[in-house]
Every structure is written in C-alpha cells, then in structure tokens.
Amino acid sequence: MADECLFCRIVRREIPATVVAETDECVAFCDINPQAPVHVVIVPKVHVASLNEATDAATIGGLALLAADIAKREGIAESGYRTVINTNADAGQTVFHVHLHLIGGRRMTWPPG
Ligand code: 5GP
Numbered sequence: 001m002a003d004e005c006l007f008c009r010i011v012r013r014e015i016p017a018t019v020v021a022e023t024d025e026c027v028a029f030c031d032i033n034p035q036a037p038v039h040v041v042i043v044p045k046v047h048v049a050s051l052n053e054a055t056d057a058a059t060i061g062g063l064a065l066l067a068a069d070i071a072k073r074e075g076i077a078e079s080g081y082r083t084v085i086n087t088n089a090d091a092g093q094t095v096f097h098v099h100l101h102l103i104g105g106r107r108m109t110w111p112p113g
Pocket residue numbers: 006017018029030031032033034041085086092093094095096
C-alpha cells in the first residue's frame with residue numbers, strides 16, 4: 001500500500017467510491033468520469049504502479065476474471081465489452097496504481113483513439 005496513492009486510498013476506503021465488487025485480491029468501483037454506460041475500474045489491493053512493474057500473474061489475471069464476472073452481472077457479457085489497461089504516457093495512464101477498465105453498454109470503435 002502506498003500512503004498517497006489515490007487507488008490505495010480507495011481500497012482502504014479513505015476516499016469514497018461506488019464499490020461494485022471486492023475479492024480477497026481486488027476492488028472494483030465505478031469510474032468517476034464514465035466513458036460508457038458501464039465503466040468500472042478494477043484494481044489489485046496491493047500497490048503496483050503499472051503493468052511494467054507487475055510480477056504476479058494471479059494479481060493481473062484476477063483483474064480480468066473479475067471484469068468478466070462484473071460484465072455478466074451487468075448484463076453486457078453477451079453484447080460485448082472492452083477491457084483496457086493503460087500503461088504510461090502514450091496510453092494516457094493518469095493514476096499510477098495498475099488498473100483494468102471494464103467499459104461496455106454501447107458500441108465501441110476500433111482502433112481506439
Ligand atoms: P487511467 O487514465 O490511469 O487509465 O485511468 C484512471 C481512471 O481513474 C480514469 O478513468 C479516471 O476517470 C478515474 N478516476 C480518477 N480519479 C478517480 C476517483 O477519485 N474516483 C474514481 N472512482 N475514479 C477516478
């Protein structure tokens with residue numbers, strides 16, 4: 001855990017968020033600036049700055065599996081959804097605690113911007 005990290009603080013419930021799921025390893029909450037009808041951010045409870053620093057397969061894999069669970073629960077698993085991990089500047093990472101975006105509920109374009 002990092003004292004000043006925004007997502008660590010959400011994990012510790014020091015900053016309010018709409019938590020939609022929690023496992024032993026991960027917390028999932030609604031994005032404060034949603035880009036689609038469903039936009040959930042899924043983070044590991046342990047502080048890892050970005051995918052570049054990740055070493056534990058279960059930590060990263062757990063994000064994806066929880067995303068699929070939430071997608072099913074939200075009713076977008078069949079229609080489709082996107083999962084994204086932004087890493088560093090060119091991808092637009094703004095919070096340096098690794099996280100997976102679950103985005104769905106509308107048709108998306110490819111390639112992404
Ligand atoms: P990134 O740009 O790093 O891939 O994604 C960070 C995401 O965190 C953005 O989509 C942003 O809207 C979201 N975010 C930033 N601050 C907060 C916050 O305080 N609460 C919540 N729920 N989401 C946040």
